[in-house]
Amino acid sequence: MTIEEIENEIVEEFEMFEDWMQRYEHLIDLGKSMPMIEEKNKTEDKLIKGCQSQVWMHSELKDGKIVYTADSDAIITKGMVALMIRVLSNHTPQEIIDSKLDFIEKIGLTKHLSPTRSNGLLSMIKQMKLDAIAYAAKS
Amino acid sequence: MTELKTSTSLLLNIEAIRADFPILSRKVNGKQLIYFDNGATAQKPVSVIDAIDTYYKNQNANIHRGVHTLSQEITVAYENARTTIQKHLNAKHAHEIVFTSGTTASVNLLASSFAKKNIQAGDEIIISAMEHHSNILPWQQLCEEKDALLKIIPISKEGELIIDEFEKLISNKTKIIAVTHISNTLGTINPIKKIIAIAHSKNIPVMIDGAQAVPHTAVDVQELDCDFYVFSGHKLFGPTGVGVLYGKEKWLNELPPYQVGGGTIKTVTFEKTEYADLPLKFEAGTPHIAGGIGLAAAIDYINTIGLEKIAAYEHELLLYATDALQKIDGLKIIGTAKNKVSVISFIVEGLHPFDIGTLLDQMGIAVRTGHHCTQPLMQFYGVPGTIRASFAFYNTKQEIDEFVKTLMRVINMLK
Numbered sequence: 007m008t009i010e011e012i013e014n015e016i017v018e019e020f021e022m023f024e025d026w027m028q029r030y031e032h033l034i035d036l037g038k039s040m041p042m043i044e045e046k047n048k049t050e051d052k053l054i055k056g057c058q059s060q061v062w063m064h065s066e067l068k069d070g071k072i073v074y075t076a077d078s079d080a081i082i083t084k085g086m087v088a089l090m091i092r093v094l095s096n097h098t099p100q101e102i103i104d105s106k107l108d109f110i111e112k113i114g115l116t117k118h119l120s121p122t123r124s125n126g127l128l129s130m131i132k133q134m135k136l137d138a139i140a141y142a143a144k145s
Numbered sequence: 146m147t148e149l150k151t152s153t154s155l156l157l158n159i160e161a162i163r164a165d166f167p168i169l170s171r172k173v174n175g176k177q178l179i180y181f182d183n184g185a186t187a188q189k190p191v192s193v194i195d196a197i198d199t200y201y202k203n204q205n206a207n208i209h210r211g212v213h214t215l216s217q218e219i220t221v222a223y224e225n226a227r228t229t230i231q232k233h234l235n236a237k238h239a240h241e242i243v244f245t246s247g248t249t250a251s252v253n254l255l256a257s258s259f260a261k262k263n264i265q266a267g268d269e270i271i272i273s274a275m276e277h278h279s280n281i282l283p284w285q286q287l288c289e290e291k292d293a294l295l296k297i298i299p300i301s302k303e304g305e306l307i308i309d310e311f312e313k314l315i316s317n318k319t320k321i322i323a324v325t326h327i328s329n330t331l332g333t334i335n336p337i338k339k340i341i342a343i344a345h346s347k348n349i350p351v352m353i354d355g356a357q358a359v360p361h362t363a364v365d366v367q368e369l370d371c372d373f374y375v376f377s378g379h380k381l382f383g384p385t386g387v388g389v390l391y392g393k394e395k396w397l398n399e400l401p402p403y404q405v406g407g408g409t410i411k412t413v414t415f416e417k418t419e420y421a422d423l424p425l426k427f428e429a430g431t432p433h434i435a436g437g438i439g440l441a442a443a444i445d446y447i448n449t450i451g452l453e454k455i456a457a458y459e460h461e462l463l464l465y466a467t468d469a470l471q472k473i474d475g476l477k478i479i480g481t482a483k484n485k486v487s488v489i490s491f492i493v494e495g496l497h498p499f500d501i502g503t504l505l506d507q508m509g510i511a512v513r514t515g516h517h518c519t520q521p522l523m524q525f526y527g528v529p530g531t532i533r534a535s536f537a538f539y540n541t542k543q544e545i546d547e548f549v550k551t552l553m554r555v556i557n558m559l560k
């Protein structure tokens with residue numbers, strides 16, 4: 007699937023829920039089932055610090071595609087990280103660089119993007135794209 | 146004789162009080178707002194909003210400058226606001242009240258001004274382990290600049306200052322002591338009168354950070370005998386962007402100006418400037434006039450209710466909420482001092498405060514999560530942050546019930 011197709015899939019998934027609590031419950035479940043970063047990769051330089059919760063993010067290039075693994079100390083943040091990984095992981099650096107990530111707004115998580123929430127989602131997206139730019143430059 | 150025991154809540158007409166605060170009737174995420182983040186900033190009664198509105202609609206002019214009617218009227222109103230604050234703190238003189246932009250600005254003003262003449266290399270400054278960053282960083286930076294030493298009064302695990310240790314920290318190098326009246330994170334009411342007495346027995350001045358105290362308790366600066374007392378308007382139901390530095394006349398006269406410019410002078414030539422008398426010497430530039438007027442309106446408002454009644458009612462809320470929260474499995478209250486105001490910090494085993502705060506917000510409940518600008522304190526307790534519910538006199542037991550019920554639901558979702 008293309009990045010956009012996955013985004014649409016997620017939007018549909020979230021539309022099924024009637025209220026906000028269910029959406030967050032889903033986010034929490036996603037967080038619990040996220041592909042975990044390996045302990046050895048949980049280093050200081052992989053840490054994206056938010057004011058409240060933090061994210062460890064690791065990326066590798068496999069067969070021309072980037073594979074991300076991550077973790078967070080907060081479960082809702084982890085759920086959001088899981089969504090981002092589902093959307094971006096296993097795509098080429100260029101596809102990731104070009105992605106618009108409209109789904110965040112469509113599923114109503116935009117408020118987590120505002121800098122005041124400081125949970126690191128914004129910095130995390132930036133980091134994922136920066137990694138992609140770095141890989142693109144190398145290839 | 147339980148029937149005779151007056152419930153303090155009967156002394157306050159909470160419904161009427163709530164009607165004075167327009168924001169309390171709004172909805173958040175489709176739910177009736179429950180505002181438990183009063184420690185961060187308090188909501189504003191209509192009288193404060195009206196005072197600001199009237200100022201801009203009908204009174205706006207610059208103060209202390211014009212001969213025209215508007216300017217003279219607003220100068221009087223602004224100086225009356227100063228007098229309102231003076232009386233509220235029972236300061237000896239109105240000119241001991243310096244308007245600033247808030248607690249942080251007041252501490253910075255004092256630290257900078259005090260350091261100019263009074264701090265040399267090797268000198269010492271004492272603060273406490275429960276200070277807000279705003280009462281740490283200005284002193285820390287000053288110590289770095291001047292090669293002075295910052296000493297920290299330790300606290301017990303309950304969250305109380307250890308006074309014996311404080312006494313041991315004092316030396317003949319100690320130049321000033323700056324401690325908080327009430328901890329924003331723990332709610333602890335510190336024995337500041339005792340601290341001031343101990344400091345004064347060694348001729349050391351004391352600054353009290355009253356940011357969290359003025360909304361909950363009456364403060365009498367003469368009775369306390371503190372040398373400086375600072376607070377913010379916005380936590381006292383007044384506007385943001387205005388605050389106070391109270392200083393004893395003797396000290397304020399002695400200290401050099403901090404920022405200089407228009408309004409701070411008697412005469413200026415390019416060779417020499419003669420500074421204005423107090424308090425103008427510390428009030429460079431056009432101040433937040435609407436802020437000062439709004440703050441006075443806020444003080445008038447709480448005085449019509451009465452801080453004694455407020456404190457008694459809030460104490461009831463504190464006990465009620467503490468009792469209910471303690472019954473929740475895995476919940477731990479951080480800060481269990483004997484003397485507390487209506488501020489409760491807690492953590493829930495295995496859960497991140499951010500997750501709890503996010504879900505509570507979805508249900509219309511505003512609490513604060515995180516380190517509350519007291520990172521050293523978080524390090525002391527070994528937690529990344531806490532959830533903090535802080536109550537004001539417009540909060541109710543029904544709101545606490547709703548909060549506790551929602552919190553339990555949230556905990557179940559996250560577990």
Ligand SMILES: Cc1ncc(COP(=O)(O)O)c(C=O)c1O
Nearest residue numbers: 247248249277279329356357377
């Ligand atoms: C104890 C204490 N000191 C200082 C401050 C800083 O106040 P302001 O941000 O209004 O300058 C606060 C505000 O959170 C506080 O609680």
